[in-house]
Amino acid sequence: xxxxxxxxxxxxxxxxxxxxxxxxxxxxxxxxxxxxxxxxxxxxxxxxxxxxxxxxxxxxxxxxxxxxxxxxxxxxxxxxxxxxxxxxxxxxxxxxxxxxxxxxxxxxxxxxxxxxxxxxxxxxxxxxxxxxxxxxxxxxxxxxxxxxxxxxxxxxxxxxxxxxxx
Amino acid sequence: xxxxxxxxxxxxxxxxxxxxxxxxxxxxxxxxxxxxxxxxxxxxxxxxxxxxxxxxxxxxxxxxxxxxxxxxxxxxxxxxxxxxxxxxxxxxxxxxxxxxxxxxxxxxxxxxxxxxxxxxxxxxxxxxxxxxxxxxxxxxxxxxxxxxxxxxxxxxxxxxxxxxxxxxxxxxxxxxxxxxxxxxxxxxxxxxxxxxxxxxxxxxxxxxxxxxxxxxxxxxxxxxxxxxxxxxxxxxxxxxxxxxxxxxxxxxxxxxxxxxxxxxxxxxxxxxxxxxxxxxxxxxxxxxxxxxxxxxxxxxxxxxxxxxxxxxxxxxxxxxxxxxxxxxxxxxxxxxxxxxxxxxxxxxxxxxxxxxxxxxxxxxxxxxxxxxxxxxxxxxxxxxxxxxxxxxxxxxxxxxxxxxxxxxxxxxxxxxxxxxxxxxxxxxxxxxxxxxxxxxxxxxxxxxxxxxxxxxxxxxxxxxxxxxxxxxxxxxxxxxxxxxxxxxxxxxxxxxxxxxxxxxxxxxxxxxxxxxxxxxxxxxxxxxxxxxxxxxxxxxxxxxxxxxxxxxxxxxxxxxxxxxxxxxxxxxxxxxxxxxxxxxxxxxxxxxxxxxxxxxxxxxxxxxxxxxxxxxxxxxxxxxxxxxxxxxxxxxxxxxxxxxxxxxxxxxxxxxxxxxxxx
Numbered sequence: 001x002x003x004x005x006x007x008x009x010x011x012x013x014x015x016x017x018x019x020x021x022x023x024x025x026x027x028x029x030x031x032x033x034x035x036x037x038x039x040x041x042x043x044x045x046x047x048x049x050x051x052x053x054x055x056x057x058x059x060x061x062x063x064x065x066x067x068x069x070x071x072x073x074x075x076x077x078x079x080x081x082x083x084x085x086x087x088x089x090x091x092x093x094x095x096x097x098x099x100x101x102x103x104x105x106x107x108x109x110x111x112x113x114x115x116x117x118x119x120x121x122x123x124x125x126x127x128x129x130x131x132x133x134x135x136x137x138x139x140x141x142x143x144x145x146x147x148x149x150x151x152x153x154x155x156x157x158x159x160x161x162x163x164x165x166x
Numbered sequence: 167x168x169x170x171x172x173x174x175x176x177x178x179x180x181x182x183x184x185x186x187x188x189x190x191x192x193x194x195x196x197x198x199x200x201x202x203x204x205x206x207x208x209x210x211x212x213x214x215x216x217x218x219x220x221x222x223x224x225x226x227x228x229x230x231x232x233x234x235x236x237x238x239x240x241x242x243x244x245x246x247x248x249x250x251x252x253x254x255x256x257x258x259x260x261x262x263x264x265x266x267x268x269x270x271x272x273x274x275x276x277x278x279x280x281x282x283x284x285x286x287x288x289x290x291x292x293x294x295x296x297x298x299x300x301x302x303x304x305x306x307x308x309x310x311x312x313x314x315x316x317x318x319x320x321x322x323x324x325x326x327x328x329x330x331x332x333x334x335x336x337x338x339x340x341x342x343x344x345x346x347x348x349x350x351x352x353x354x355x356x357x358x359x360x361x362x363x364x365x366x367x368x369x370x371x372x373x374x375x376x377x378x379x380x381x382x383x384x385x386x387x388x389x390x391x392x393x394x395x396x397x398x399x400x401x402x403x404x405x406x407x408x409x410x411x412x413x414x415x416x417x418x419x420x421x422x423x424x425x426x427x428x429x430x431x432x433x434x435x436x437x438x439x440x441x442x443x444x445x446x447x448x449x450x451x452x453x454x455x456x457x458x459x460x461x462x463x464x465x466x467x468x469x470x471x472x473x474x475x476x477x478x479x480x481x482x483x484x485x486x487x488x489x490x491x492x493x494x495x496x497x498x499x500x501x502x503x504x505x506x507x508x509x510x511x512x513x514x515x516x517x518x519x520x521x522x523x524x525x526x527x528x529x530x531x532x533x534x535x536x537x538x539x540x541x542x543x544x545x546x547x548x549x550x551x552x553x554x555x556x557x558x559x560x561x562x563x564x565x566x567x568x569x570x571x572x573x574x575x576x577x578x579x580x581x582x583x584x585x586x587x588x589x590x591x592x593x594x595x596x597x598x599x600x601x602x603x604x605x606x607x608x609x610x611x612x613x614x615x616x617x618x619x620x621x622x623x624x625x626x627x628x629x630x631x632x633x634x635x636x637x638x639x640x641x642x643x644x645x646x647x648x649x650x651x652x653x654x655x656x657x658x659x660x661x662x663x664x665x666x667x668x669x670x671x672x673x674x675x676x677x678x679x680x681x682x683x684x685x686x687x688x689x690x691x692x693x694x695x696x697x698x699x700x701x702x703x704x705x706x707x708x709x710x711x712x713x714x715x716x717x718x719x720x721x722x723x724x725x726x727x728x729x730x731x732x733x734x735x736x737x738x739x740x741x742x743x744x745x746x747x748x749x750x751x752x753x754x755x756x757x758x759x760x761x762x763x764x765x766x767x768x769x770x771x772x773x774x775x776x777x778x779x780x781x782x783x784x785x786x787x788x789x790x791x792x793x794x795x796x797x798x799x800x801x802x803x804x805x806x807x808x809x810x811x812x813x814x815x816x817x818x819x820x821x822x823x824x825x826x827x828x829x
Contacts, residue, residue: 035778037691046687053551059410061553063687064403066753066773074689104553111542112550115535119560122530126523133441137505152502155366159288 045077053102170235173223173315180216181305183209184298191295210278217268228254233325236316243327245717253339257328260314267304269350289361296357303484312477330748330755337396344389349454351382356451359444363495368440368503372433384807386420391800402756402771404788409557414536415457418529422450425525432515437506448492455485517575524568569620573627590630598623617679624672628665666806674799680792691784701789702734703727710780719747723772723783736763743772762794
């Protein structure tokens with residue numbers, strides 16, 4: 001990962017990350033319930049955590065889940081906020097460890113750009129379909145009114161026949 | 167006789183009856199012989215009987231703790247309280263499919279009662295055949311892959327228990343049933359549409375199915391709101407909608423059914439848009455199957471996916487069959503469908519079509535957003551997430567347009583607009599501006615201010631329409647305004663009911679804007695006796711205790727809450743926050759305490775506690791404005807729907823078609 005600041009600070013951070021990784025692994029494997037109170041969390045922590053996926057959960061964000069790893073993520077966010085990091089930096093921290101997958105909001109580039117364009121695409125496709133449909137209707141309206149299609153005649157004949165036979 | 171035997175036998179009987187029903191309907195269609203149709207009608211009643219027996223057998227097995235039945239051994243427990251046992255049939259996959267199939271047989275039977283009467287003999291065999299085919303699918307899935315009554319060779323002394331998330335709230339007793347009633351209900355208009363396309367009668371089915379569609383829509387709406395409520399009160403995160411795949415699976419059919427409800431009116435009144443209505447109803451019904459495929463196949467993981475299993479491939483095939491059947495027929499007949507005129511954009515039909523365009527777009531966005539992670543993974547191997555922040559952002563502009571159209575549509579007349587209409591629109595726009603400004607003056611965010619403006623705008627629209635209708639009636643009939651209002655409400659039930667529903671939707675939009683923008687969450691560890699000042703309240707931890715309950719163990723931490731400011735109004739009281747431990751679950755399940763008030767909801771969750779000395783507890787507080795009003799809005803929408811559906815005393819026989827609206 002990219003390390004900011006002086007070397008010693010970077011190394012300290014690196015060591016802490018390593019320890020943290022082991023800790024997260026231990027939690028994910030065993031899910032112990034340590035008898036120490038979790039840290040107090042400010043509203044800001046939850047706002048940031050809400051945009052992050054809880055990696056071991058099924059469709060829950062890091063703000064909602066009670067899984068050990070989500071609890072730990074909230075703790076990391078609180079710590080980094082206390083260190084004065086910005087929301088973008090904290091997000092970046094998690095993206096570097098887990099990839100874009102951790103973000104519930106897909107980045108507006110590459111393949112996920114299409115999702116952001118989907119409202120325009122959907123509206124465009126449907127409007128185009130509607131426009132074609134309406135222009136067909138217009139053409140139909142101009143056609144002579146006594147135009148009875150062949151299918152309609154066969155259908156009517158078939159129905160008359162069944163009525164007679166049944 | 168054992169419940170397992172009865173259930174298994176009646177399940178096979180139901181499958182055979184469905185196959186026979188399908189064969190007889192086909193014979194009635196091919197040979198044009200009414201006797202086969204009569205026989206198929208009788209089979210539908212027998213099919214319902216067999217399905218009810220099978221479902222009853224499952225209830226019987228659960229109530230008598232018969233653990234030789236696999237479903238009971240896997241999903242029930244002798245210690246469950248009675249109400250949990252009663253709702254256990256839909257707590258997991260096999261039972262849910264059985265419930266779904268049983269409801270399907272009930273709908274088929276109801277439709278069969280009309281066959282030969284309003285449903286003429288050219289279409290009845292096709293409509294019934296389509297419904298029988300759907301039944302064949304569900305019973306075949308149960309008989310061959312997801313059998314609820316598989317025998318367990320060595321029955322365990324007790325079952326594995328029901329999913330704790332489901333037993334934690336009574337709402338789980340109603341929500342799934344409502345959802346299935348809605349899903350299955352959409353099969354009826356679909357079957358009528360298929361019959362209409364096969365018999366080449368493109369207009370009359372719209373009149374005959376409007377009741378059915380509205381019934382299904384009402385159930386879907388009620389199901390979505392009860393689901394939100396359950397999510398809010400149980401999942402403990404203070405939200406009610408997470409854009410999770412299962413939630414998306416329920417909103418997609420709802421969006422498409424809503425689009426269909428609106429465009430169906432255009433066809434009803436003007437004989438327009440016939441081809442699109444066939445497509446919309448096919449897609450709406452297909453979306454119910456798609457949702458089930460998504461959440462039951464394990465392709466997409468979700469917090470609500472209580473029931474998963476090996477049925478994914480079956481549902482995928484069924485989905486393809488529904489799409490191919492409906493859209494294939496449409497492709498075959500589309501060239502001969504005749505529209506009865508042209509669309510005038512500056513009229514009600516224009517607004518209805520534009521509204522349907524947005525509902526369709528919204529459905530498209532939700533489908534794409536839900537599937538996109540899968541597409542990206544297949545295309546590039548990368549993992550991405552598309553979640554709530556994305557859906558929330560894209561639904562804001564779509565929602566604004568829909569709310570604008572919701573106000574305009576009913577105000578515009580079917581024909582060209584008049585001076586009166588222009589005055590009404592001006593008044594609505596003024597309300598929009600004033601409401602938005604009011605929000606700004608109160609220091610609210612842009613989105614919330616706009617939501618207030620849109621609420622005022624829609625309220626004005628409804629008020630103007632009702633007031634003008636009452637005024638005209640009172641003048642022309644020479645009666646008092648109250649009498650005129652009663653007269654208007656009873657003689658124009660659909661229009662009046664739609665005003666009620668639209669009011670509910672406007673209110674729901676307002677509450678969603680408030681609650682999504684101003685949710686506040688904080689977490690703190692308290693020692694016993696310590697107080698915590700936050701968001702208008704003072705919270706004091708009173709004690710920590712433990713309790714053994716019927717099938718769970720609970721840690722409880724009572725708290726005392728006192729409001730200290732205007733924000734905390736109505737939150738005073740003593741509450742018992744708790745964590746429930748279920749033997750079948752590794753981690754405890756928090757049951758939040760929710761204190762509703764007219765403005766802010768206070769929501770307390772026990773997160774952790776001192777397991778050694780019982781000295782401290784960690785509490786989470788969530789404050790969300792106006793959630794109570796969201797439930798009110800849901801109730802208004804459902805009551806409005808009921809109002810339209812409620813049979814009136816002097817029922818006018820089905821409206822005469824205008825001469826231009828023929829087939």
